[in-house]
Amino acid sequence: ANIEFWYGNTGAAEKAIQDQCAAFNAAQSGHHVTCVGQGSYEVSMQKAIAAFRAKNHPVLIQFFDAGTLDLMLSDAVVPVQDVLPEVKWDNYIAGARAYYETSGGKLFAQPYNASTLLFYTNKTELEKAGITKTPTTWEEIIEAARKLKASGHECPFVTDGDTWRVLEQFSARHGLPIASEHNGYDGLDAEYVFNTTFGAKHLQNLVDWRKEGLVKLGTDTKAGNFTAAFNTGECAMMENSSGSYTASAKAFDGKYQITVGMAPMYEGHERHNTLVGGASIYIMKGHDKAEVEGAKAFLDFLRRPEQQMFLTAATGYVPVTNDVMDAIAKSGEANAPKYATAAVGIESMNQPRTPDTRGIRLGFYVQFRQVFMEETQKAFAGQETMQAALDNAKKRGDELLRRFEQTYKGVRMQ
Amino acid sequence: MNAIDMAIRAAAANITLSGVTKAYDAETVVIPPMDVELRAGEFTVVLGPSGCGKSTLLQVIAGLERVSGGTIVIGGRQVQDLEPKHRGCAMVFQNYALYPHMSVFDNIAYSLKVAGMAKAERIERVGAVAKMLGLSDYLGRKPGQLSGGQRQRVAIGRAIVREPGVLLFDEPLSNLDAQLRHEMRVELAELHRRIGATTVFVTHDQVEAMTLADRILILNKGRIEQFDTPKAIYHHPASVFVAKFIGAPPMNILPVIGDGTVLRLADGQVVAQARLNGAYQLGIRPEDILIGDTANGHVVTSALRFREDLGSHAILAVELGGSVVRIATPFGAEIPDHSQLFLNLPASRLHLFDAESGKAMPGAFGAN
Amino acid sequence: MNAIDMAIRAAAANITLSGVTKAYDAETVVIPPMDVELRAGEFTVVLGPSGCGKSTLLQVIAGLERVSGGTIVIGGRQVQDLEPKHRGCAMVFQNYALYPHMSVFDNIAYSLKVAGMAKAERIERVGAVAKMLGLSDYLGRKPGQLSGGQRQRVAIGRAIVREPGVLLFDEPLSNLDAQLRHEMRVELAELHRRIGATTVFVTHDQVEAMTLADRILILNKGRIEQFDTPKAIYHHPASVFVAKFIGAPPMNILPVIGDGTVLRLADGQVVAQARLNGAYQLGIRPEDILIGDTANGHVVTSALRFREDLGSHAILAVELGGSVVRIATPFGAEIPDHSQLFLNLPASRLHLFDAESGKAMPGAFGAN
Amino acid sequence: MIENARSLNTAAGFVLIVGIVYILGPLYLTLATASQSYEFILRNGLAWYPGDQFFTNAAHIFTETHIPVQMLNSLVVAFGDAFATCVLSLLSAYAIVYFRVRLAGVVFALILATIMLPIEIRVITTYQVASNVFSPVNALLDITGLNGLIADYFGAPVKLEWSVLNTHFGLIAPLVAHGTGTFLFRQFFLTLPKDLFKAARMDGAGPIRFLFDILLPLSRTSFAALFVLTFLSGWTQYLWPLVAASTSDMQTAVVGLARLVPDSEGEIPDFPMIMAGAVIVSIIPLAMIALLQRYLVQGLALTEK
Amino acid sequence: MTSESSLFSHRWLPLLLVAPLMLLIALFFYVPVFQAFYWSFFLERPFGGGSMFVGWDNFARVLADPEFWEAGWRTIIFMVTASTLAVLIPLILALAADRKIRLALPARNVLVWPKGVAGASIGVVFAFIFNPFVGVLAPLNSAFPGIWAPGINGTDAFITLIAAHVWGGIPFNFVILLAGLQSIPKTMHQAAAMDGAGPWRRIFDVQLPLIMPQLFLTLVLEFTESVTSAFALIDTITDGGPGGATTLLVYKIYTDGFSGYDLSGASTQTAILMVFVVLLTAAQFLFLGRRINYER
Numbered sequence A: 001a002n003i004e005f006w007y008g009n010t011g012a013a014e015k016a017i018q019d020q021c022a023a024f025n026a027a028q029s030g031h032h033v034t035c036v037g038q039g040s041y042e043v044s045m046q047k048a049i050a051a052f053r054a055k056n057h058p059v060l061i062q063f064f065d066a067g068t069l070d071l072m073l074s075d076a077v078v079p080v081q082d083v084l085p086e087v088k089w090d091n092y093i094a095g096a097r098a099y100y101e102t103s104g105g106k107l108f109a110q111p112y113n114a115s116t117l118l119f120y121t122n123k124t125e126l127e128k129a130g131i132t133k134t135p136t137t138w139e140e141i142i143e144a145a146r147k148l149k150a151s152g153h154e155c156p157f158v159t160d161g162d163t164w165r166v167l168e169q170f171s172a173r174h175g176l177p178i179a180s181e182h183n184g185y186d187g188l189d190a191e192y193v194f195n196t197t198f199g200a201k202h203l204q205n206l207v208d209w210r211k212e213g214l215v216k217l218g219t220d221t222k223a224g225n226f227t228a229a230f231n232t233g234e235c236a237m238m239e240n241s242s243g244s245y246t247a248s249a250k251a252f253d254g255k256y257q258i259t260v261g262m263a264p265m266y267e268g269h270e271r272h273n274t275l276v277g278g279a280s281i282y283i284m285k286g287h288d289k290a291e292v293e294g295a296k297a298f299l300d301f302l303r304r305p306e307q308q309m310f311l312t313a314a315t316g317y318v319p320v321t322n323d324v325m326d327a328i329a330k331s332g333e334a335n336a337p338k339y340a341t342a343a344v345g346i347e348s349m350n351q352p353r354t355p356d357t358r359g360i361r362l363g364f365y366v367q368f369r370q371v372f373m374e375e376t377q378k379a380f381a382g383q384e385t386m387q388a389a390l391d392n393a394k395k396r397g398d399e400l401l402r403r404f405e406q407t408y409k410g411v412r413m414q
Numbered sequence B, C: 001m002n003a004i005d006m007a008i009r010a011a012a013a014n015i016t017l018s019g020v021t022k023a024y025d026a027e028t029v030v031i032p033p034m035d036v037e038l039r040a041g042e043f044t045v046v047l048g049p050s051g052c053g054k055s056t057l058l059q060v061i062a063g064l065e066r067v068s069g070g071t072i073v074i075g076g077r078q079v080q081d082l083e084p085k086h087r088g089c090a091m092v093f094q095n096y097a098l099y100p101h102m103s104v105f106d107n108i109a110y111s112l113k114v115a116g117m118a119k120a121e122r123i124e125r126v127g128a129v130a131k132m133l134g135l136s137d138y139l140g141r142k143p144g145q146l147s148g149g150q151r152q153r154v155a156i157g158r159a160i161v162r163e164p165g166v167l168l169f170d171e172p173l174s175n176l177d178a179q180l181r182h183e184m185r186v187e188l189a190e191l192h193r194r195i196g197a198t199t200v201f202v203t204h205d206q207v208e209a210m211t212l213a214d215r216i217l218i219l220n221k222g223r224i225e226q227f228d229t230p231k232a233i234y235h236h237p238a239s240v241f242v243a244k245f246i247g248a249p250p251m252n253i254l255p256v257i258g259d260g261t262v263l264r265l266a267d268g269q270v271v272a273q274a275r276l277n278g279a280y281q282l283g284i285r286p287e288d289i290l291i292g293d294t295a296n297g298h299v300v301t302s303a304l305r306f307r308e309d310l311g312s313h314a315i316l317a318v319e320l321g322g323s324v325v326r327i328a329t330p331f332g333a334e335i336p337d338h339s340q341l342f343l344n345l346p347a348s349r350l351h352l353f354d355a356e357s358g359k360a361m362p363g364a365f366g367a368n
Numbered sequence D: 001m002i003e004n005a006r007s008l009n010t011a012a013g014f015v016l017i018v019g020i021v022y023i024l025g026p027l028y029l030t031l032a033t034a035s036q037s038y039e040f041i042l043r044n045g046l047a048w049y050p051g052d053q054f055f056t057n058a059a060h061i062f063t064e065t066h067i068p069v070q071m072l073n074s075l076v077v078a079f080g081d082a083f084a085t086c087v088l089s090l091l092s093a094y095a096i097v098y099f100r101v102r103l104a105g106v107v108f109a110l111i112l113a114t115i116m117l118p119i120e121i122r123v124i125t126t127y128q129v130a131s132n133v134f135s136p137v138n139a140l141l142d143i144t145g146l147n148g149l150i151a152d153y154f155g156a157p158v159k160l161e162w163s164v165l166n167t168h169f170g171l172i173a174p175l176v177a178h179g180t181g182t183f184l185f186r187q188f189f190l191t192l193p194k195d196l197f198k199a200a201r202m203d204g205a206g207p208i209r210f211l212f213d214i215l216l217p218l219s220r221t222s223f224a225a226l227f228v229l230t231f232l233s234g235w236t237q238y239l240w241p242l243v244a245a246s247t248s249d250m251q252t253a254v255v256g257l258a259r260l261v262p263d264s265e266g267e268i269p270d271f272p273m274i275m276a277g278a279v280i281v282s283i284i285p286l287a288m289i290a291l292l293q294r295y296l297v298q299g300l301a302l303t304e305k
Numbered sequence E: 001m002t003s004e005s006s007l008f009s010h011r012w013l014p015l016l017l018v019a020p021l022m023l024l025i026a027l028f029f030y031v032p033v034f035q036a037f038y039w040s041f042f043l044e045r046p047f048g049g050g051s052m053f054v055g056w057d058n059f060a061r062v063l064a065d066p067e068f069w070e071a072g073w074r075t076i077i078f079m080v081t082a083s084t085l086a087v088l089i090p091l092i093l094a095l096a097a098d099r100k101i102r103l104a105l106p107a108r109n110v111l112v113w114p115k116g117v118a119g120a121s122i123g124v125v126f127a128f129i130f131n132p133f134v135g136v137l138a139p140l141n142s143a144f145p146g147i148w149a150p151g152i153n154g155t156d157a158f159i160t161l162i163a164a165h166v167w168g169g170i171p172f173n174f175v176i177l178l179a180g181l182q183s184i185p186k187t188m189h190q191a192a193a194m195d196g197a198g199p200w201r202r203i204f205d206v207q208l209p210l211i212m213p214q215l216f217l218t219l220v221l222e223f224t225e226s227v228t229s230a231f232a233l234i235d236t237i238t239d240g241g242p243g244g245a246t247t248l249l250v251y252k253i254y255t256d257g258f259s260g261y262d263l264s265g266a267s268t269q270t271a272i273l274m275v276f277v278v279l280l281t282a283a284q285f286l287f288l289g290r291r292i293n294y295e296r
């Protein structure tokens, strides 16, 4: 059958996706997939909504982590596990599964371009300041930062304060909840709690460290963007998505040495898994059998280790099934830079889990990310304290949750 | 005459206005109900003071302004609700209204083009009109590059080239010099003779009015004061308004009082015999006053104020009974250089008007 | 007179043009080198055919068009490179050029406002001017809501309200009716007497020219044909051009041939005695021709073509020696109703011009 | 100008220089960046001075993206948008200003209101309409119960279908549904002397002739200006072409250009290539401006005065 | 046309003339907008199904939301400052380019260029220009650290947006205003010059009043379009930040509704925005539009 797959990525990722589509079409003759780039996850989703209402929608659609609940409750998609019961879904790494699973343990979407948060340092600069051991905890980072600063380095650590980085991934690996009901997994009546957890302290720390000149925001840098600030050597450390590795390595080439490891912990906290980022693929309702067959074939194709390796190599996204690591090892390129993030990324996502680190299942969550950014930026700008900002964000976030609850009144949470 | 000519050239037509009124808004009623008939082929000159509604009248006939009430019949058809192009009129605008983006040729030819006339014929027709108007050298220019008079001639050309059934002219010659004006006047008379369009011609020029008009329509604040032949208008003005409006200089008007036998000026001098009692206005034209002549009727005494020499003749302004009276001296006449003049106001040349209404009282002195 | 008044009212000033030329582009040389002096306080009327450069001349004096060459001196200062506002002139534009966005009051008051005059005084000054122009009722209107004549009066008001040293009028009365025109003429004369501005006045109206002008400047294709008093222009035209340009109807011009003793018309009739040989042009004004009069000089025979009755008098057109000759009958004269007329052309009233150049040949008949 | 106003002309010159610098500054930066290498940008951020990599970057655009093909789509969309906007706006402004229509004011208000909501915030519903332009008709038939009757009578209700998605028409039409042009022409018509209209009617010109012979020539400048401006905005449209066209060979160059910006936060965009793309994509609009510049702001004496 | 009496009085032709545009507008503007209005009375699920009628609840909620009011205020401030500048600056440029000076011709060309450049690339460039460390204001910042920080300081971000908005707004307004200036008859200048008004004064007394129709056009369009065109700039330059300081209503509607799937909330805000802008435009027409339609 002829099927359509809508995705949102652009740039290098888009190119890789198109290559995979072409490869699929070349590899078999039963189906033909047309991969349609929509320019962004948002537009892709908007179009999917309009198209679904107009009964014009594709059979496969890719969407990002924050929209999971919206799609689960949409009644527009079918769980992949229902459509493809024969697949060995256990093969997916636990971190990725948990995020897209129903409460009954059924995988809703097939994880596709996955990422997670990692910690990057500019080894060359660190060594210049006399730091020989790569920091792994915040305490070490701050100590290193002080040294860097003392040695005249203007920008020891850089971040953009993004919700995903400073709240979601931080809370997960420190085992902290963001909202009650296990981040919404257990019901639509969840309420935000992040303002009362240790995460609040961390955010306050960031504010203080920024005042001290140890931490900079992307906008405080010459480059104007935190990744660029790190890549140009302006800043010495950052936490960032696995997806940025390729660009950084390329920028550092010949000038600096890079290290990449798991995102830092506070001392005295047990490390838990980080969440899977990026996006996954959903099967939409309302298509005939042949098309569903085509969709299944394409999903099977994408799941293949060599396809995942291809995507990882081309984009920096991490593999999502356990067998890929073996394949990489077998390929003899295990130490190649293009796979540098794969092992550490999977390791990070495979850390011990608690019910609060499965993922995030909260309504209007995309909007909440905006709210959180808005409020914390005010705190960074000194307009209000971080605690006040977080309290505000909680308040506004709860309103969103309540409205979401009302909108989906009567819909059963899966 | 071919088919297109037929389409353009409409036969001259009667124009009948019945109860036509026009108000721009509630306050500015420009034309109160007006009834008038302009006969087919007749040349009507409209005269009236500035702002009395002359342009408005033309526009109402042309269909460019809607009537606020009443009916207009042209050639037997009620037209007050018709589009201008269905009324068969052509018009020269007071401010020319030339198409700025078209050359002189195209401006003039435009109506022919609209009527679908072939190019060759257009060129010929426009050429003839341009020649008559002295515009042959300017056919390629845009209006912006013409002098005021040249523009006015283009505007005339645009209207007459169609040789329509009704021609409306809004002060078409006001920007021309006397000579050209004179020539144009002759040309227009000739044109009118040839195509015989019913013509309505607004002007401020006395000579144009007297020479061109079959009848003159005198407007005063949108009302018809008199509508008659030039001769009648000049010699038998229906009111003080008309009397003062026609003639250059205009008729002298003096307040007089009748005591049952004679009419006396304010200073008591007797000007005429008349069996009238009460206050009246007496009119006499400047050229009808005889100087130092004792032969015909009463002689009055007056003081010379000043004189204007117009070359062909002179105008004397004298004081008579407290009013300034103008006298046109005959051509070549020797004017006595006294400060006191004896004047004779021939009874046959006197006009009498009601003091209140200003209406003429014909027959007061027999002759009139 | 207060300080602002001083700023606005400039004293009347001499205007001297030396070698002034103006060309819009290489082909259209509108004014070839011109030298002329307009005396302080003098009232100059500029006459000339349409398109001869009258408006251009005014604009050059005003500083609205730059001269292509030559110098202009106003009140002793070379001004040809100065801005209009430093030349002390006010101007009435041929097309009015009113500010469409300002009320009549604001249009008139604008120059006073620019000069910084206090509001109260502005109101007073504008009020006075508006009254004189009959505009008092329209002060609140926008130009778009006025009739042509009303607009023209606003344009006049705008210029005269400043009482400037130099007043330039470009056909300021062309859209007014005879009566109003007459009144305005008197007002302008009075105004000129009062403020004594050096005035340049373009008109097509003979009467205006004759009555208002201290001197008349006759332009022909940008060249000065004659610049003299009205009387001299009328009675002693310097050329056929001038002769034909002045007078309504204009002077009759007949080709004649001298045989050493007499001048003969084309048909051989003798019109005058003169010791001249060859071809000439003979001029005589319509009002100077005597009908059926055998007393003064030669009598010629002519055929009556048509007559125009102007009320005050009539114009007869006769054929004489192959040309049409116009005769103005005296006021009230009885005109013989024959088809053949005997005409007397008094020698003292004859003008002789060179056949080629058209230049007058004064003294040809002694008197002239 | 009448006098040589030195002070004003100096000021004017100064103002224009500032204006030109303000306009050219960002354009210069675009060009400078377009001529650097990706590595340069990774190290330095954007560039203040030009490098020598422009042709390399441009070659990338030509070999690795659909932009060259997409420029054809852009051309069709921009031209279609500009042409349709100009013509339809002219016609409707003409109807509103020169005809005695009782509801002219209401119609104008309805048209003008479209200026106020960008397509961005009605994209979902607009997409729904575009996916079946007869959907309002169907809905109307349903609501009025007519469809019930029809179904009773003919056995099946009316369900008309016509999707304009993925067509040039569909790309253009929603962009044309905009009131700026009508407003512009209306304002322009209001400044034309009334007597011209009258003169034309006296010359026998009916509505159509008046439109073509008088109004159109006199509106030439406005028409050209509107044409260029809508062409340019059609060319630079982003969201609607992105949504309305699904395949990359139906999409427009600007959409293609935006695709070069990576979505993932970690990656630094290849600004030199993007800017080179921007430069290439801007060539046609700039040529358009240069070509029609003459008409853009040419003065036109509206009266013969 | 002021006097309505001199108009064509055809019955069907005008309808025919407006029909094509009206049809497009009905289809691609009013139907979608109506749909959105409809949603504002429901709690609407993005993919449809189970939408719930809630009457005026959405309005009550939105109107009670301080974020909405803040975004509203920001929108008004942006509308006023940005659109004033986006008319004023092109106006000054047009006045300059209207003069017969040598620079006028190249300026007329160059000033139209921004229209041809895609917004996506220009946002990046403006962000770079206003970067506090390497941008044009860097010297200022190194002299007084922290004085210019658009990434942190909301006002600075706002200024950046306005600068970019004005940049993009120059071509259209410049062209319209210049065309207006050029159509002023020469005699108007001459008359004013005779009245003693120098070129500076004529700007205010003659030129500006006479291009009122054009000024009105640009102002109305700016007022309405500043609301919409800001969208693309916010999206590429500030993302509504820092701290929401550049979240104008359109951007909020977009993020709430179309990245956050709160269709009802977004529709409600759309409805309110629409009513507000309609009222504003109507007011402009009533108070300004009336006065400036005089006949030349």
Ligand SMILES: Nc1ncnc2c1ncn2[C@@H]1O[C@H](COP(=O)(O)OP(=O)(O)OP(=O)(O)O)[C@@H](O)[C@H]1O
Binding pocket: B144, B145, B146, B147, B148, B149, B150, B175, B177, C024, C025, C028, C030, C048, C049, C050, C051, C052, C053, C054, C055, C056, C057, C094
């Ligand atoms: N802008 C221009 N470009 C070219 N030629 C022009 C321009 N303005 C006027 N002319 C020409 O210059 C000549 C003189 O024009 P001007 O307006 O001075 O005439 P005028 O004597 O005032 O005529 P009128 O009595 O008809 O108003 C005319 O032939 C006219 O066509």
Ligand SMILES: Nc1ncnc2c1ncn2[C@@H]1O[C@H](COP(=O)(O)OP(=O)(O)OP(=O)(O)O)[C@@H](O)[C@H]1O
Binding pocket: B024, B025, B028, B030, B048, B049, B050, B051, B052, B053, B054, B055, B056, B057, B094, C144, C145, C146, C147, C148, C149, C150, C175, E003
């Ligand atoms: N559009 C308008 N709105 C209001 N009043 C107007 C309008 N047009 C003309 N008027 C008024 O109507 C009256 C008649 O105007 P009209 O133009 O018919 O006068 P006119 O007799 O042609 O005068 P003129 O000889 O000065 O041209 C004038 O008082 C004028 O002010």
Ligand SMILES: O=P(O)(O)OC[C@H](O)CO
Binding pocket: A064, A065, A066, A114, A115, A116, A164, A241, A242, A243, A276, A277, A278, A279, D264, D265, D266
């Ligand atoms: O930057 P990415 O693609 O790794 O994704 C980050 C988060 O998933 C955004 O929601």
Ligand SMILES: [Mg+2]
Binding pocket: B054, B055, B056, B094, B170, C147, C148, C149
């Ligand atoms: Mg009139």
Ligand SMILES: [Mg+2]
Binding pocket: B147, B148, B149, C054, C055, C056, C094, C170
């Ligand atoms: Mg002139």
